[in-house]
Amino acid sequence: MDPAAAERQALIERWAERHGVDAACRLAEAEELADAVEKEITPDNTVDTYAKSWRVWQRFCADARLPELEATRGSLVAFVAWMLREGQQNGKGYAPSSASTHLAAAVVGLRERGAKVSGDDQGAARAALEGLAVKLLQAGERRGRGQAVGGDIDGLRAIARACPDTLTGDRDKALTLTGFHYASRSQDPAGLLTGDVTLHPRGLVVAVLTGKTKHSVRNAKIRYADDPAICPVRAWTAYRTRLAAEHGDRWADPSTPAFVGIDRWGHVTGGMGPDSVTRAIKRISTRAGVPIAWTGHSLRIGLASVGRTKGKDGIAIADQGGWARHSRSMLGYMQRDDGWDDNASAGLT
Template sequence: MLSPPTEESPSALAPVRTERQNLIERWAARHGVDAARRLAEAEDLADAVAAEITPDNTVDTYAKSWRVWTRFCNSTGLPEREGSRGALVAFVTWMLREGRQNGTGYAPSSASTHLAAAVVELRGRGVKVSGDDQAEARAALDGLAVKLLQAGERRGRGQAVGADIDGLRAVARACPDTLTGDRDKALVLTGFSYASRSQDPAGLLAGDVTLHPRGMVVAVLTGKTKHSVRNAKIRYADDPEVCPVRAWTAYRARLVAEHGEQWADLSTPAFVGIDRWGHVTGGMGPDAVTRAIKRISQRAGVPIAWTGHSLRIGLASTARRKGRDGIAIADQGGWARHSRSMLGYMQIDDGWDDNASAGLT
């Protein structure tokens, strides 16, 4: 759920503050000054909680989408602080036709994100945006997206390719016998096993990974939902070559042996950056994880290079192909049960085997 923006300029906050002051005055008239003060403090707490639970990447999306909205307003001469039906429909039309900075149109999925975030930003600035008007803009966006498909125009990168078992074996064999190679192998094999996003291994500390007689437990604390914050259990693999538990223990043991006992501290990053000379540079960020996964897959000769989302897609599609229960897959990967995105990943394989027309004739 989109939350209100957390940082605003004084001019942007003015309508919000005026509305809040009017609300406090109504509370005072209705309940008395002391009750109004306590209600105002509760509102401040609610604002602080919203800011606290809003992920950084969501805040970044709001800021980016507001910049797209302001470019649209500058291009069309429409006022920034109006969210009328016509303005919103014009916004999505503009985005699909010419909205990107290079003059080309956005992919419908990107336009949908910018529409939702721009509406949140408008409301956060005190602009009244009707739910019906927003719904009409979204209906216009959906209709225009169909027109693009009918014209044979497909925009966007499409879904990332999913990692698979053959690819994991190729990665394991291509990793050099160095600390970087051990780190790469552990990053990919463990990430696949708990369907990681790029931010997940970047956010892990050594203490978030604990060994167990049957494998290891990864405490994923960087998720955006109550489902994605989880303790993912990873068992020893039957094939030692692609065993995530063995890869993790080998990597961490080598890190301590080559760079000192300080890396045995549970508060150190789980996955470290390593430069070309073998120096440890600190923890890996999400972008570094994404770049590493692409580089690792290219080194292994994977036909289509993996992205930061390939491990996540790969766990869902491969587990489904192996007959794993959908609920078990959801719990392991941190999806809500019957998640549409998870089911979409599974459909990569289900479209042939679990096909309504198969075997009818």
């Protein structure tokens, strides 16, 4: 019996002593229900991250010849050092941000399996990670891909011009132009249904599901653009009109996916997933000749950066993109071009 199961059994026995066997059985059933609910509401990408990080922990334990279910200050610090030194399967070290993710997820995995992990021991490992990351910077070593490039207006124009006159081209244009205007992440358009996007006399209203654990809906308003060539509202309308004309009115049903996958022969394959959105954005930007290919996060970064450049209020940007007002992550997305024109000291003297 694994430690988690043994701990649950011991808990049930204590309940039986205090409340009787029948009550203990009902409490155990309630615990099983709670476990099932937690599993059901945990996002798939979070589950994938936990599974991947647990495999990293297993590789470390095998390499260091340490027991998997014994987390001590020493083993966690050694785990961090190993990840930065050689933790990847190709023998290279992880970027500090990736190591941080794996550390946090491995601790979750340890606790799920009944292992005791103290906050002090985890804190020691995190302090070691931060200190070693500084050492890497001081040594001139840069790891990781860094922040994705942000979308911009020139890129949107190039993308709109490069989209072919096909259903796929219309979908690509609508996906990019609407996504830019509500600061989409790859999972956002993948989660949209047709009924989540409604026409308004002044544009579109997109009901975006937000939050990783506590979900809410924000209604992002997208106005008609002055330039019809890159107007997200016109692009959305053209895409949906063509989809219904070529594949039937059933795609106008509010319960159907807002953005559909389309194969090379023009067949609709169902709704797009987050990974297919990411691949599509990269393919679309590459086809348009954008200097640095965009990623699934480029549209989100782009709204923050371009909005700031255009003088939009920070609170308005936050509300449109679903950030907390004065969000640090939003401020980090507000990229500056070269630091000369957009310079706090320019023109002061």
